[in-house]
Amino acid sequence: DAGVIQSPRHEVTEMGQEVTLRCKPISGHNSLFWYRQTMMRGLELLIYFNNNVPIDDSGMPEDRFSAKMPNASFSTLKIQPSEPRDSAVYFCASSLTGGSNEKLLFGSGTQLSVL
């Protein structure tokens, strides 16, 4: 099993540019989560999907952030326009059904730097 795959590993962009982060969950997993990690705020849940449907997006910071899951094997997190305060590591994780008792399997993360 290849695990959760995220791309790119690193992204450096200038303020105002659009950024798209990509995630491929583990095959057969029905739930997908996007997290943001910063020194100040730790790990924050941004949004999660179940069966490709967004269930809870209350953690999405503002309208500049959007996430989609067009099919069971692909999700994107887009920031438009990006700002320096968006600099963070963005993790994607998946689980079998999204139940509270399930462990999350994380990707390697995308290190985003907005200059």
Place this chain on the structure above:
Amino acid sequence: AQKVTQAQTEISVVEKEDVTLDCVYETRDTTYYLFWYKQPPSGELVFLIRRNSFDEQNEISGRYSWNFQKSTSSFNFTITASQVVDSAVYFCALTRGKIIFGKGTRLHILP
């Protein structure tokens, strides 16, 4: 409200020493789950253990052990005979629907 507190921001110990990472949680739910994850320098988060609120039995896995005490709302993690490879950030998490992570404890094992 649900909350996870890892009061130890950073710990340094010399290799072969034992070290305990503290985790205190708050929840009003009677059914919940507790987790520990490890984040090594490479960056990815790795699942270590899961515990449900009805199972207070402590668990040992090799050099790792976990002490769950509902009376004190704690789920502490002990590494025995620490090794340099144990150097990482360790996160405690609580789930009841939503997953709440603590801020993490950065552990340095010095050779």
